[in-house]
Amino acid sequence: xxxxxxxxxxxxxxxxxxxxxxxxxxxxxxxxxxxxxxxxxxxxxxxxxxxxxxxxxxxxxxxxxxxxxxxxxxxxxxxxxxxxxxxxxxxxxxxxxxxxxxxxxxxxxxxxxxxxxxxxxxxxxxxxxxxxxxxxxxxxxxxxxxxxxxxxxxxxxxxxxxxxxxxxxxxxxxxxxxxxxxxxxxxxxxxxxxxxxxxxxxxxxxxxxxxxxxxxxxxxxxxxxxxxxxxxxxxxxxxxxxxxxxxxxxxx
Ligand code: PEP
Numbered sequence: 001x002x003x004x005x006x007x008x009x010x011x012x013x014x015x016x017x018x019x020x021x022x023x024x025x026x027x028x029x030x031x032x033x034x035x036x037x038x039x040x041x042x043x044x045x046x047x048x049x050x051x052x053x054x055x056x057x058x059x060x061x062x063x064x065x066x067x068x069x070x071x072x073x074x075x076x077x078x079x080x081x082x083x084x085x086x087x088x089x090x091x092x093x094x095x096x097x098x099x100x101x102x103x104x105x106x107x108x109x110x111x112x113x114x115x116x117x118x119x120x121x122x123x124x125x126x127x128x129x130x131x132x133x134x135x136x137x138x139x140x141x142x143x144x145x146x147x148x149x150x151x152x153x154x155x156x157x158x159x160x161x162x163x164x165x166x167x168x169x170x171x172x173x174x175x176x177x178x179x180x181x182x183x184x185x186x187x188x189x190x191x192x193x194x195x196x197x198x199x200x201x202x203x204x205x206x207x208x209x210x211x212x213x214x215x216x217x218x219x220x221x222x223x224x225x226x227x228x229x230x231x232x233x234x235x236x237x238x239x240x241x242x243x244x245x246x247x248x249x250x251x252x
Contacts, residue, residue: 010046010237013030023243024055070097073115099130100129100131117129117155134145144191151166166231186225207229210230219247223250
């Protein structure tokens with residue numbers, strides 16, 4: 001499964017002010033001019049909550065999609081100070097939401113993540129569902145156990161998994177400059193796709209991207225993993241140049 005569309009998804013984390021829209025305009029210009037490849041991939045950028053409305057309006061009829069970085073585990077409105085429901089995100093015209101990012105899993109357990117996914121799907125948001133083992137779990141060779149548990153506790157059997165992009169993000173790789181070898185990443189990607197396909201009785205291949213210190217060099221190395229459907233890119237997505245270089249190198 002290599003021939004499907006690839007995803008280059010940028011996670012800005014706690015970064016960006018209104019004028020940061022220039023980063024998106026540069027990326028969008030690159031995309032439009034990249035006529036040779038641009039039918040083969042999609043770009044999604046996840047700015048912080050504060051920029052969602054502005055960016056969703058600016059890029060409504062453009063080629064870049066906007067994603068939320070998270071949502072709250074309650075729907076509609078309520079007395080939950082500082083939180084934003086999937087309903088409120090959807091009403092901004094946003095189509096995607098990241099759920100289960102390891103930086104949020106520090107305070108969110110599997111039950112909370114399950115609830116978020118349920119409500120996001122109810123509101124017709126597409127989900128970028130992050131899973132990944134930490135350093136200790138990797139050392140103890142528990143990677144597959146952890147990944148299976150995260151998937152099974154987050155999802156119900158009756159979900160339409162075409163609305164979910166799995167993002168395999170080893171926690172030890174996020175923001176550290178460390179990445180799995182091509183061999184190890186391929187092994188984990190193949191395992192995950194097979195597991196999801198079997199467990200949810202899919203007659204198609206689920207979408208699965210990789211995240212963790214992706215840069216222009218390792219993106220090219222990982223391009224050889226045909227089962228991989230793209231990348232979730234943190235640090236490097238804050239610079240239009242770094243983000244564009246990843247795409248350029250990937251297709252070089
Ligand atoms: C992320 O935040 O999802 C991520 C992968 O970050 P980084 O690329 O900075 O490791």
